[in-house]
Amino acid sequence: MAKSKTQFSCAACGNVTSKWSGRCEACGEWNSISEESPLSAGPSAASLGHAKGRSIPLTDLRTEEVPPPRTTSGLAELDRVLGGGLVPASAILVGGDPGIGKSTLLLQAAARFADSGLKTLYVSGEEARAQVRMRAQRLDLTKAPVQLAAETNLRDILTTLEAEKPQLAIIDSIQTMWSDTVGSAPGSVSQVRAAAHELTSFAKRRNMAVILVGHVTKDGQIAGPRVVEHMVDTVLYFEGERGHQFRILRAVKNRFGPADEIGVFEMTGNGLAEVLNPSALFLSDRGTPSPGSVVFAGIEGTRPVLTELQALVAPSPHSQPRRTVVGWDGGRLAMILAVLEARCGIPFTGLDVYLNVAGGMKINEPAADLAVAAALPADTVVFGEISLSGALRAVGQTENRLKEAQKLGFTTAIAPKGGKAPTTEGMALKRMGDLTTFVGDVFGAG
Known part of the structure; x- marks a missing residue:
């Protein structure tokens, strides 16, 4: 078997090269290239011999599928952007600038979904549980039946999800997750790709909705490989200017609703408030x-x-x-x-x-x-x-x-x-x- 070679990837665009350099040739970003071990390859076609896979069931275009059930949060602006509510087994990626209010929005959403009957688990990889509780107290959400964890080990998180069987899991953020099967630092292209793949696959298998928080680059794009945006069902961007109290939640991809839909919020001392008439x-x-x-x-x-x-x-x-x-x-x-x-x-x-x-x-x-x-x-x-x-x-x-x-x-x-x-x-x-x-x-x- 051929020996795996060390490779270098750009954290800004995901470009892979065989040697390190100070500037990425693909996107021009400086000091964004890091060393990482390649993902292990599966068995080759030759090693499989004459083994056959299973036959895939086929249908025609006239097959009628039942529309997926949805759970509304009670936040009309969030439900609008999601296409009418949260779909089971869906994977959602939320990106936005640092300090724009992503964690505040998702903690409020977690509380609303939990109050509506969904078993909800909030996993923070950036803050301790005491810090999340302080935010919940400021937002008057301490009575919401949300289960809270602070962890970055992907294996431990998946084991907990397997045992608790929540209907909604919120991961804040995907860049802080690390898998012990990937030999690179947390936040690298391989780690982000592996963590997103594992969490999305788990959500599909267990009929659990998962919301992933993603950091953005200085250009406003979600950091890490673009393949993550292809893995998930919905990509949302939380936009706004620090000097303004308005925040825009925009859907740039949605398999269960219209893309380019927006929800408008106003940042107040008690968290994010819905704006039902943005024009006014x-x-x-x-x-x-x-x-x-x-x-x-x-x-x-x-x-x-x-x-x-x-x-x-x-x-x-x-x-x-x-x-x-x-x-x-x-x-x-x-x-x-x-x-x-x-x-x-x-x-x-x-x-x-x-x-x-x-x-x-x-x-x-x-x-x-x-x-x-x-x-x-x-x-x-x-x-x-x-x-x-x-x-x-x-x-x-x-x-x-x-x-x-x-x-x-x-x-x-x-x-x-x-x-x-x-x-x-x-x-x-x-x-x-x-x-x-x-x-x-x-x-x-x-």
Whole structure:
């Protein structure tokens, strides 16, 4: 049998090499490569001889499966993101920045699920049990029937799960777990991969739901190998800015519900509180509208959300003007500025441009293009995609966006032409075909 060779892997991207280097050739990260022993390989096809495996049962596409039962937590925003509740034997990965509130959210969720009748086990690998109890006391959750453990040894955790047979296990976090069958340090690519595989497989075999907490890198991606995100059924990101009290729980993958669904929470002294009307919250601090301020009617998953975009253009003292963006794609902003300059004759040479999405919200859809290019009166919302030719393209769920704006008192909306004409009773809707017409009509310039 061939002797196993030592290998080196990058903790940032999972790239495997045969020798160590200070900088990863795949992702460019510095000091992220560590030595580890490779996972043991199974028996080769030659060693199996003529042994045959079992026959796999096959079905056709017409087979009707019973929808999986769900357990609701009572936290409407969490249940929404999960697709209607927690599914048995599901594996969920929750990632977020340090200190953003992941442990607080999951301790509150554990208490709610336990109160609803699920036998729940919370395993902390980062805090002692006394620290978790202090948090539970601050959140007034000490009466919840949650079983608590503080352990990082994967073998001991699996043995405990086998004996206790919980219906939900929360592991905080997957980067702190270590398996004695893998010869590398906790948090390495091999350890994270092995721990995630063992816990996910155990959950499937025992019909137990498991929630894994994952650390994130400086780029906002969950640390460790990307294969972990493929192993689990659902991947959630807990987002927010330290300076804002708003927190967004976003589903980027969900086998049991819609992806890109969001739940909105507010961080308070008593933990995370649900926000049932995010639009009203994101616009609550909006003062007297000024040039460079606009309300964008967006869609997050299945829910319409209104957010305020703020832009500032100022003369640049530098030879290379700055383009600073918070909450949106910086490359998309550069494209919008280029289209405004080339198609509408609005120069940005020698000007710094700053763009901010108020409230710590992050916007990903191209429907925000037209809002970024606009500065409108207080009673107007805007949405639409801008093409490189300067044409305005229609976006989906126009009617839902308008209904949400009308509910909050907006009386005028600007949207691209095309698509099905929405019902806009009580709201003035201006539909435009290109950016030049938009600039001329709204700003009185052509």
